[in-house]
Amino acid sequence: GAGVSQTPSxxxxxxxxxxxxxxDPISGHTALYWYRQSLGxxxxxxxxxxxxxxxxxxxxxxxxxxxxxxxxxxSTLKIQRTERGDSAVYLCASSDARGRAGELFFGEGSRLTxx
Amino acid sequence: xxxxxxxxxxxxxxxxxxxxINCAYSNSASDYFIWYKQESGKGPQFIxxxxxxxxxRQGQRVTVLLNKTVKHLSLQIAATQPGDSAVYFCAENWxxxxxxxxxxxxxxxxTVLP
Numbered sequence: 001g002a003g004v005s006q007t008p009s010x011x012x013x014x015x016x017x018x019x020x021x022x023x024d025p026i027s028g029h030t031a032l033y034w035y036r037q038s039l040g041x042x043x044x045x046x047x048x049x050x051x052x053x054x055x056x057x058x059x060x061x062x063x064x065x066x067x068x069x070x071x072x073x074x075s076t077l078k079i080q081r082t083e084r085g086d087s088a089v090y091l092c093a094s095s096d097a098r099g100r101a102g103e104l105f106f107g108e109g110s111r112l113t114x115x
Numbered sequence: 116x117x118x119x120x121x122x123x124x125x126x127x128x129x130x131x132x133x134x135x136i137n138c139a140y141s142n143s144a145s146d147y148f149i150w151y152k153q154e155s156g157k158g159p160q161f162i163x164x165x166x167x168x169x170x171x172r173q174g175q176r177v178t179v180l181l182n183k184t185v186k187h188l189s190l191q192i193a194a195t196q197p198g199d200s201a202v203y204f205c206a207e208n209w210x211x212x213x214x215x216x217x218x219x220x221x222x223x224x225x226t227v228l229p
Contacts, residue, residue: 004158035217040221040222041221041222042204042206042219042220042221042222043159043204043217043219044219045216045217045218048216056216058216059216091158091159093158100161100164101147101164101208102147102148102149102161102164102206102208102217103149103161103164104159104161104217105161106157106158106159106160107158108156108157108158109158
């Protein structure tokens with residue numbers, strides 16, 4: 001597609017439930033990132049993929065969070081046993097290795113609300 | 116990691132005037148900085164970047180200035196337009212190896228008044 005696509009755009013779940021958020025990056029972009037943005041704050045880094053492998057997962061807050069990118073394109077962020085503090089907008093971005101180092105192309109995000 | 120922050124949370128300017136958005140960073144080892152614009156309900160959008168071996172970089176209607184002595188970064192927008200209304204973030208690129216982890220500040224809300 002023309003841009004980074006994220007689904008669902010909104011997700012409301014109950015505390016303790018399992019959630020999956022999907023990201024479809026720009027075609028041909030080898031790098032993919034997940035960020036989390038709380039209200040009134042800047043995005044916070046979670047994980048970065050280069051191809052199929054997680055090159056840097058230092059931003060994942062705990063072992064309830066996991067992300068995969070099995071074929072080097074679409075990625076899924078998985079959150080187990082959700083907590084109210086997980087409520088945020090989860091942003092996915094992709095980038096082209098030939099582009100500027102800091103030029104990430106972000107999707108519109110998936111807004112997660114944990115009740 | 117050390118934080119990247121902003122001096123002012125909000126800024127209002129008249130249409131046609133120039134805007135200056137400031138950002139302070141605390142990591143003296145940082146060597147690459149980026150400005151992003153985020154409109155309501157959308158993801159951040161890249162505006163301009165600058166490396167630490169430069170003091171100034173210009174784009175279309177935007178200029179980024181870097182003062183490494185006081186660890187200060189600014190974004191200047193010339194002839195501000197209504198479409199410039201958004202939250203602006205400065206970000207620091209860690210650049211560890213091939214990683215492109217960005218550390219964002221908390222943002223400045225720019226409002227352009229008619």
